[in-house]
Amino acid sequence: MxxxxxxxxxxxxxxxxxxxxxxxxxxxxxxxxxxxxxxxxxxxxxxxxxxxxxxxxxxxxxxxxxxxxxxxxxxxxxxxxxxxxxxxxxxxxxxxxxxGDWVPRSVREKAKKVEDAYQKLEQQYLRSVTDAEISAYLQVSETDFQQMLQDISITTVCSIDDPIREEDSETRLSLLVDEKAKNPEFQVNEFYLKDSLAKAIERLTEKERTVVSLFYFEELSLSEIAEVMCLSPSRISQLHSKAILRLKGVLGRFKNQLFQDS
The missing domain is CATH 1.10.1740.10 (RNA polymerase sigma factor, region 2, helix turn helix motif)
Incomplete structure (x- = not known):
């Protein structure tokens, strides 16, 4: 600093x-x-x-x-x-x-299916769902599910220049405004968004929370996290993917509630 x-x-x-x-x-x-x-x-x-x-x-x-x-x-x-x-x-x-079309359409479709599965099941059970439950919902074996996570690990990044909604021109970057310029509606929405994310992070498994903390807050690479946690880089990549997909599911529910109320 x-x-x-x-x-x-x-x-x-x-x-x-x-x-x-x-x-x-x-x-x-x-x-x-x-x-x-x-x-x-x-x-x-x-x-x-x-x-x-x-x-x-x-x-x-x-x-x-x-x-x-x-x-x-x-x-x-x-x-x-x-x-x-x-x-x-x-x-x-x-x-x-x-x-450059670096992610095949089939991989994006897999990512969407897994994200939707997390969103639906965790909303239904009001807890963090297991790999077995996700696998059963997707009608695949747990081994195949782990391979899916490995395949889609490269999609669990996003650009702040992406639109918030596909039909809108407003991007995530447009929300990174000066603190002094926030209006009341923005502050209310931001409060509920942070609250939703905090609850979602609490539902992550201990290992998933550790990966998220080390990657986004301590700014370690996935290979460095693998050394810290004594796990393989591919396992860390899977944990990261699962954590991000869970959080995306929560953000999806938040977005739906926000637009339904607006």
Whole structure:
């Protein structure tokens, strides 16, 4: 955190030169100074992706996201550029991969079926359902279900540039607004969303909660988490997929309730 603040302060003059004076060399210097962010984000996303996806492709997509972030970032708001840019880089990489049709339609259909199964069964039982229950619902063996999780592990990432609803132009990024600008309706919805997510996380198994915590809060890679938990990387990938699909199910119910009430 201290290093990030020092980096922000060190670059403040470059931000002023670029944003206030439009000096292109300053923009180029900013991009070069934040290039390590691209390597960091692309390395994390590379875990679990097919071997056919090259690190060079990920970096190329990421650089485009970094450039976009530098062009759109408002340094005067006092926000952390590294956080904002990381989201932009991640979104750019995922969007680039999707445009390259990196996930077969059959795999996306599997992911949708599993997500729907978690949503329906956990709403029905009001608890975290077991692999056996999901397998029975999907009419597959538990071994086949584990293979499904492995197959769809590469789909459990999302871009904040994705629309919230397919028919809308509003994206997840549009919800990342200034805290001071929130209206009452937004605050109420956000409260219930956080409450729903907190309850959903409580329903995760202990191992799933640990994976989510280490990956999203401690920012460890899946391979590093595997070492910490003494499990194989493929097992960690499965736990991550199950956790995300459970949480997506909760968000799906929240979205349906939100739009029904609106």
């Amino acid at each position: 201290i290093e990030q603040k020092q980096s922000q302060l060190a670059n403040i003059e470059l931000w002023k030169q670029w944003k206030e004076e439009g000096w292109v060399p300053a923009k180029q210097s900013l991009i070069e100074s934040y290039l390590p962010l691209v390597d960091y984000v692309s390395s994390r996303l590379a875990i679990g992706l097919p071997k056919s996806v090259s690190k060079e492709d990920l970096s190329s997509f990421g650089v485009m996201g970094l450039i976009d972030a530098v062009e759109k970032f408002d340094y005067a708001r006092g926000l952390q550029f590294e956080t904002y840019a990381s989201w932009r880089i991640r979104g750019s990489i995922i969007d680039g991969l999707r445009q």
